[in-house]
Every structure is written in structure tokens, then in C-alpha cells.
Amino acid sequence: MVAVGALLTVTLAITGWWSARLARRVGASAAMPFAVVALLVTTPLVVSTIGLETYLGIAVLVGVGHHALADRSWATGVLWGLAVLCRPDLVVPAGVLVVVLLRRERLRAAVIGALLALLWHVWSWWRLGGLIPDTTFIKVSEPGSLTMLTAPLELFARYYPVSTALTAVTVGAGLCGGIWAWRQRRSAWARLALAFLLAGWAHWAALLAIDAYPQAWYFAPLVACSALTASIAVARIGGVLCCAGTALLAAFSLVVAGPAPWAARPLVFNVAVSDQYLAIGSEIPALTGGDRVRGPGEIGALAYGRAGWWSTTSETGD
Numbered sequence: 001m002v003a004v005g006a007l008l009t010v011t012l013a014i015t016g017w018w019s020a021r022l023a024r025r026v027g028a029s030a031a032m033p034f035a036v037v038a039l040l041v042t043t044p045l046v047v048s049t050i051g052l053e054t055y056l057g058i059a060v061l062v063g064v065g066h067h068a069l070a071d072r073s074w075a076t077g078v079l080w081g082l083a084v085l086c087r088p089d090l091v092v093p094a095g096v097l098v099v100v101l102l103r104r105e106r107l108r109a110a111v112i113g114a115l116l117a118l119l120w121h122v123w124s125w126w127r128l129g130g131l132i133p134d135t136t137f138i139k140v141s142e143p144g145s146l147t148m149l150t151a152p153l154e155l156f157a158r159y160y161p162v163s164t165a166l167t168a169v170t171v172g173a174g175l176c177g178g179i180w181a182w183r184q185r186r187s188a189w190a191r192l193a194l195a196f197l198l199a200g201w202a203h204w205a206a207l208l209a210i211d212a213y214p215q216a217w218y219f220a221p222l223v224a225c226s227a228l229t230a231s232i233a234v235a236r237i238g239g240v241l242c243c244a245g246t247a248l249l250a251a252f253s254l255v256v257a258g259p260a261p262w263a264a265r266p267l268v269f270n271v272a273v274s275d276q277y278l279a280i281g282s283e284i285p286a287l288t289g290g291d292r293v294r295g296p297g298e299i300g301a302l303a304y305g306r307a308g309w310w311s312t313t314s315e316t317g318d
Contacts (some may be wrong), residue, residue, distance in 0.1 A: 004051050011055040012037055018062045019228075023235060025069060026189035032235035035123075036062075041225035043170045044163035046224055048267040049217040057086045058224045061199065064094045065228075068101035069192060070108075075103055075292055077112025084117040088132065090259035091201035092206045093221050100195035124267075148207050156267065163267040167223055174200070174226025177233030193232040200225025 019033035040046055046054065060083045067075040076098060083094040098109055125131045148153055149196040156164040178197040181190035207218055 007053055011059040012041065014059045015040065015055075015062050017064045018059070019231075020192045022062070022066050022069065022192060022232075025066075026187075026192050026230055026236075028235040029191055029237075030144060030230050035231040035235060039170060039231065040224060043167055043223055043227060044160070044267045045167040045216060046220050046227075049220050050162075052215055052217055053086050053226075054220045057083065057090050057221065061090065061093055061097065061225070061229070065101060065195060066096045067194065068098050070104060071104050072106035073102065073109045074112060076110035078116060079180055080109060080113030080114025083285070084113065085120055085291055087208065089203065089218075093225065096199040096202045097195050100191065100198060106184055115264065125170070138155070145215050148204060148214045148218065152219075154215070155214070160267045167219075167267070170230065173225045173230035173234075174228075177230045179230070189232060189236050193229045196225045197198055197229040200229075205208070206309060 014035045014198060016033040019036045020030070022028075023030060023032040039053070040058065049055070060079055064076060064079045064083060068077060080091075080094045080098060083090040094113075120156060121131050140317055152164065152168075156167075168232075174197055181193040184190040185194060200258055203221040203225075204219070207214075
């Protein structure tokens with residue numbers, strides 16, 4: 001828990017720092033970074049991903065936007081590569097930010113990012129036996145199951161209506177900010193706001209196109225980029241409105257979440273806790289007669305805490 005808290009604090013600090021630099025560059029209010037961080041730490045869906053790589057990925061994407069807007073191709077390329085290493089699907093929103101914001105030497109940025117990411121994937125292939133994580137193959141939806149298009153209403157809103165509605169407010173605010181930015185698209189702030197909005201929706205569309213199963217955290221880049229777009233647009237109007245609007249939404253989210261410590265995340269479908277997974281793992285030997293269970297090593301070891309009973313090569317069980 002200490003490590004999770006430390007990582008969250010550091011990534012939010014980096015996000016706020018880069019957001020402040022972006023605000024100065026596009027002439028937005030100094031309140032913008034506070035609005036960005038406030039939305040990221042109170043929007044239910046994003047908060048539900050604490051402990052995953054979401055906040056690190058968001059920080060890297062903001063860094064890509066900052067350096068791309070400043071036409072720093074080397075730094076942009078490095079951060080693009082780091083985004084891919086953070087989560088392979090982040091290649092899409094990072095790529096959109098590069099295309100929209102970086103005016104010169106896009107190819108150089110792409111080559112740098114590709115080389116940085118390739119170094120890890122080649123090492124992974126040699127040392128771990130796979131070019132990409134084994135979890136990649138379980139993240140494609142089965143025919144007839146929920147999709148990135150249907151899940152928000154058919155799943156999230158059904159079980160967590162308030163959390164889903166509050167998350168939708170952030171996404172809606174991003175769309176409204178994008179509409180206003182489009183009307184002033186020749187200005188630097190509008191180009192930045194539109195870049196983040198396009199990045200978020202491009203990521204969602206890419207996962208929809210490959211029929212990815214709609215895990216809640218897959219929507220986090222869209223929600224986070226929407227929060228950035230909304231913050232940029234409102235901060236352009238003025239600091240008072242920016243602070244007031246963000247504070248109102250954040251306060252309502254905190255009230256709905258209930259008193260701390262929270263027993264569960266505001267939007268989560270994992271109905272078991274670690275001790276329960278360990279209990280399940282302890283029952284595997286009796287269920288299999290002592291045979292090993294074949295399955296992805298990462299999933300088995302982490303989910304059930306019984307690495308000795310899992311094998312990626314055994315032929316004795318499924």
C-alpha cells in the first residue's frame with residue numbers, strides 16, 4: 001500500500017507539473033493543473049484504477065503533449081516509447097498527440113519511440129519467451145459478449161449508476177470543451193484541447209475495433225483525456241470558474257464515495273479480495289488430484305497465490 005501511495009503521489013505531481021507548463025504555454029489560467037489533478041483523483045472510474053498503471057500512463061501522455069507542443073522531437077519520442085512500455089495500447093493516444101501537436105520531425109519521434117519499446121520487447125522474447133504479455137490473448141472479447149460500446153450502459157450503469165453518471169459528467173465536459181475548442185481551433189490552447197480529446201476517443205475506438213473486452217480500466221485513457229480537455233477549456237475562460245466547477249464535481253464525487261476508509265473502489269467488478277483468492281488457490285490440489293493446472297503463468301500466480309500448482313507447459317490439466 002505504501003508503494004501504491006508513493007507511486008500515485010509521484011505520478012500526480014508529474015502530471016500537475018507538466019499541466020502547469022502546458023497552461024503557461026497556451027495562455028490558460030494557472031488553475032488548470034489543479035483542475036486536472038482534482039478531476040483525476042475524484043472521477044470514480046479513474047480512481048477505481050489506483051494500483052494499476054493508469055496514473056503513470058496519464059502522466060506520460062501529458063508529458064508527450066507538453067514536449068510535442070514545444071516541438072521537442074527527441075523528448076517526445078522517448079516519452080512515446082515509455083507510453084508503449086507502460087501499456088502497449090497507449091501507442092494510440094500518444095501517437096495522436098504527436099501527429100496533432102508536433103509540427104516538425106514526427107518521423108524522428110516515431111523512430112525513437114519504436115526503438116525504445118523494441119528493446120524491451122526483444123528482451124522479453126529472449127528472456128520471458130514472448131514478444132508481448134501473455135495477458136494480451138485473454139483481452140479479446142468472445143462473440144456476443146459486452147463491448148467497449150455497450151458496457152457503459154449495460155454493465156456499469158446497471159450496477160454502479162451514480163459512479164457511472166459522475167464519470168459521464170467528466171466525459172461530457174470534455175466533449176463540450178472540445179466543441180468550444182473547435183470553434184477556436186486556430187489558437188494554441190484549442191489545438192491542445194482537441195489533441196487530448198482526439199487521443200482519448202482514438203484509444204476507445206481502437207479497443208472497440210479489436211473487440212477488446214470492456215474492462216473498466218480500459219476506459220481510463222478516454223476519461224482522463226476528457227478531463228484534460230475540459231480543464232484546458234475552462235481554465236482558458238478563467239481561474240475562478242475553473243476552480244469552482246472542478247471543486248463542485250470533485251466534492252460531489254467524494255460525498256457519494258462515502259466516509260473513508262473505503263471498503264471497495266467506486267466502480268469495480270472484482271467481487272473477491274486477496275484472501276479469498278488465496279483460499280480458492282488452496283483448494284486446487286484437491287480438485288485436480290494433485291495435478292498441475294495449465295494456464296497463463298502470470299494470471300495463475302498473481303490471482304491465486306499458488307504458483308506451484310500452475311504450469312504453462314504441463315499437459316495434465318486445463
